[in-house]
Amino acid sequence: MNKTIFFGALATAALAAGIAGASTLDEVKARGKLNCGVNTGVPGFAEPDANGVWQGFDVAVCRAVAAAVLGDPTAVEFVPTTGKTRFTALASGEIDLLARNTTWTFSRDVDLKFEFTGVNYYDGQGFIVNRNLGVSSAKELDGATICIQTGTTTELNLADFFRGNGISYEPVPVETGAEGVQQYTAGACDAYTTDASGLAAQRANFEDPTAHLILPEIISKEPLGPLVRHGDSEWADIARWTLNALIAAEELGVTSVNLAELAAGTDNPEINRLLGSEGDLGGMLGLDSDWAARAIGVAGNYGEIFANTIGEATPIGLARGLNAQWINGGLLYSPPFR
């Protein structure tokens, strides 16, 4: 009896592991749909709108890849994942691409056998507190109760930060950002910590956003990016270069407005190679030549996506900061298209 249960579980695990095999590109094409893992709901990054259509900064990556591969930005099956389920979903083949503000770390890349295909948002972990606590620095949080999403890198950073500063805290683990916000607003925890972008996004939904302060300390590096499974480098290339195409488009001045005009051919050979009027970069990826033009055509270049989903004109109100192009002093730097 005991053995039956034991091996039954092994069988389930084996079935899940057995799915990896055939080329992901062929699978996606045969299915006619991209299975994309996203967050369960973070305003501005990934959240269904009033019509149930997923919108957001991470969602845009999924749509760009779907447009590049399948020619249809709506051919995406969005799979909401929690911090706990995301890696299992990707490793088991339930999703083809995970675009869910996931931090690129050594152990995830190497030990968990995933491949990060770039960084779409440079973030860092911050704290939000109620202004009436009178706290102005994270180092004053000695003895505080802090809500934290379980199973994330933020959990480890938090332990390191408090240990490094020799102060104590009491962690309250929560499963999703929504639960964390619920407990934080009810006063069950003094502070809530997650990536600073996430804090800004959640604060936008508070009853009175001005009553809450994001503390100045950023206690970690959180490069967030889309990732795929190890072992299918062709598929990883597609995801990587789709993101690079969005970033390069901003650098080269390709926008959703002038895309059609520039795609016909310009004097700039790099734009021509990117948009497919010169060379055959798409063919090398196993796609057609105007793959990048389709990806950019969904919602514009990186800068346009940023401005429309989480930029300063939106309720989220994030500044470009580290996420500006390298020529403007940021970290965004796409390798050349040639």
Next chain:
Amino acid sequence: MTTLADRPVTASTGSFKLSMLLNDSRYRSLTFQFIALIAIIAFMAFVGGNLVRNLTAAGLNISYAFLGEPSGYDINQRLIDYDSQSSHGRAAVVGLLNTLLVAFLACITATIFGVVAGVLRLSNNWIVSKIMAVYVEIFRNVPVLIWILIIFSIMINVAPSPRDFRGDDATASMMFFDTIAVTNRGVYLPKPIWGDGSMIVVAVLLASIVGIFAYRRYSRKQLFDHGKMVPVLWPSIALFFVPVILVQLILGNPITLSYPELKGFNFRGGITILGSLIALWFALAIYTGAFIAENVRAGILAISKGQTEAAGALGLRPNQIMSLVVLPQALRVIIPPLISQYLNITKNSSLAIAVGYMDVTGTLGGITLLQTGRAIETILLLMLFYLTVSLLISFFMNIFNNRMKLQER
């Protein structure tokens, strides 16, 4: 290893033929059992081999080395020493103890709820019996996860947060002469400080507990041998409290209390019972209590009405009829399903993560799994743990059941 040829040949048939394996009813069942065994072993070998092959293909392996590595995360409730530098193995033990703690508390509380509700549901008082019927039907027909979430969100939204206790215009205050603070993070109780001579007090307490059992045994003997009813409840309570309080006063208060005080962000200096533990404990107890109430009712109804009437005719009062005549017999019917309910509580406690209670599913099967990515290893350990605990509970409850069985002479 015995082969077929080695089997002793029965005298009546003379010689053994291979066809007898199928045709002879003495061997047939053995043959089929053997075939089934081989098939199961082959299937398991295939599945296990498949797993190992696929893991190798994905570049992974099965290894428990992570249990010795530093965990890197903190746990808010720990019954043993633990910090973020402790190993994943220790984090698993912390979670394991938390699981056992909430399961133990919930089993006891659920039994109390269940027995009270089950007995009262059979009450002749219409209102009381209907209230209990409503309790049972409401609580057992809504999933326990929902109850956990409801109770937790009521708690965090209704109870005051620690900052409400601060200042002159505080909107909340501590209860019972400033000794207990109820907040939406948990309940803070006074903590005993063990001074010189406090061990004597503890020894006296243990001695009184032994004394209570001895007294109950004596009263039972009086009842059985001489038919005399000796009061049990009040002497037991007196035995429990009076000697301890006397010794405490004589020795000059060796055990003092440290009261919780609001310092910084939280109350400090007392015993903390986290809100997540309370919510989980209470939800499990009240949900499972509804099931136990039905078991208790079934057990009581299984005792023939003649027993009650006969006891009444002997002049026993209603509460004596229940505790001396009906319940002891009903226990035979109640205990076997009660074992299942205890097992359910233990397993349902794995829903703890819904309120952020760090049980073994939350530490080993949650954070450790996610930080190390060792899904198969941790899940196997978890299954082993729940299986062991469940089998142990069954084992001890079965011993109890055997002692309660009708003694046939």
